[in-house]
Structures are given as structure tokens and as C-alpha cells.
Amino acid sequence: MLYEVEAMTCNPGSDFRHDVDRLAEPPLNILPKKGVYTVIIHVVKGGRMHIGSLGIMDVMEGFYAYTGSGLGRGALSLRGRVLRHLEKRKKLKWHIDYLTSSKSSTVVGVVASMVDKRFECTIASAINSLTKCIKGFGCSDCKCFSHLAFLPHQDVNDCINFIKDIYIHLGLTPISITFSS
Template identity: 30%
Template sequence: MKGLYVLVLALGEDLRVVTRGGRVFDLPRGVYFYVGSARGPGGVESRVRRHISKSKRLFWHIDYVTSNPGARVLGYFAVTGKGIREYVLSTLLSEVFEPVKGFGSSDDPAAVSHMFRCQWSIPECLERVSRTLGGLGVTVKFIRAP
């Protein structure tokens, strides 16, 4: 399935990320959501498998997080529906969660971020994402990582 997704990550320790472009992001341990799209071959499932893999070429900002041993992908929300864009998901999540300013949004200058930190428990964080995105009139399904 091609489309949008919201990756769910847990950082077991504080993490400093320095991207190939020299951007520095300090991420305190906790639960994070990353908004992405996968329109190429393999779609969302293929992209999430790449995120889960610790060994990969570091290309996107999120690669610098998911390749770290202290980061664990818990799963993802698959978001399907016509006309929905990353910017819409990012904007809604920024109203509920703390944005990591500039993370993953260099190709989406209108968005403050594509990465968000949740300060509640994992179940509460997942429920808040479901509730927030559920009002869009799209299908939102959480899939646990293997």
C-alpha cells in the first residue's frame, strides 16, 4: 500500500542526532511520532521495514534516529484516504505533541516538523494519535512492529 504513515518510536536514552547536512537534534528519551510518506515500490510496508533495520545508508533525518541502538520502532499508523498530505498530519500532531523543530520537514517548509515527542505513556500516546487523526475522514490503523 502506498501512502502516508506515522512511525512510532521509543528512545530508551537521550540521543543527539547530527545529520549529513550538519543539523543537530537533541532528543530526550521517550515516545516519538514521525510522519512520512511512501509512494515508491513496496509502499508503506517497505519503508517501515527500512526504518526498523539498524543497518542502512543514512539518508533521511529519521535514519539517524532509527539506526541508533537505543531507538526501537514500536509500530506505525497506516493512513489511507484520498487527498491527505503529510503537511495535514504534521499540523494536527503539532497541536497535540511537542514538535522537534525542523526535523524531517526540509522538503515541507510549511510544516514546523515531521517528528513529535509525546510526554504520556505509550498507550495514551497511541490513543491520542488515533483520536487526532481519526477525525480526518481517513482510515487510520495501528500496526505493531515485528
């Protein structure tokens, strides 16, 4: 499934609800509550970027895929993790936070699937085998080479279809959302 949706504001609106209260609202409500996901990030201007414990890295202009999981509740759910990646203003904790909070980058899509155990390493490994990956990124809690890959595509839809094909090849049922600005 591919859903085209308007760009969403991830900060509390005039009703002052917390972001976690928005997890059941469109477009995130089509995603499973728990599972594995890959966000597609568009870096519109490459350059040197500070990425937490990895230090200064050269980031190229283009599309990237970051794979993670959300198996908890609320902010730790799949929807909660994706919402965090969409937010620009957040406490920088993980490698991916530094990339997604940059003025040079935008989360433009997500592919997700319902699973009840950690599966992100399998997906990241499959993506890495077909792309150029960024050593050590997003994998401080596992033994993977990387959870971030540079995608060889020029269009968000091509990126999403590429990731969906990997999910299908691994026996998963992908759901995708494209975020437009």
C-alpha cells in the same frame, strides 16, 4: 484495529530474500500498500545525537511520532517506508534514518491509512498543534515546521491511540501495529 505482533527481523533471512520481498508478509501485509503513516519511536536513552544536515541535537528519552507517506511501489510504498524505518542498518539519507538507526531508539508502532495523495503535512501539522515538535526535522521537502513530535505519553498504546484519534479527526481510517521485543 490494533495488532500485537512479535518483533520482526528486517534483514534478509537465511533464504537471502531482499527486504522488498517481505512487504507482503505479516505484519506489514495488513498495512495499505500506499498511503500515509506515523511511526512511533521509543528513545530509551536520551542524549546528543547527530541528525544529518540538522547537526547535533539533544534528544530526550521518551516516545516520538514521525509522519511520512509512501505513494510509490516497492521500497517507495507505505510498507517499504515502514520497513526502512524498522531496519537498523541502512544508508543514512533522511533525518529519520539517523534517529531510527540509533542504538538508543526502537520503532515500536505504526499508524497508517490509505490515501492516494500526499497527506503527511496535514497530519504532522495536527500532531504538532498538540505536542512539542522538533523544528526542521523530516520536512526538507516541504514547508512544514516539523514531521517529528515528542509525545507526552509513557506507553506505546497511549501513543498509538493518540495518533489514531488524530487520523480519525482528519477523516482517515487508521490501521495500527504495535511491534514488541
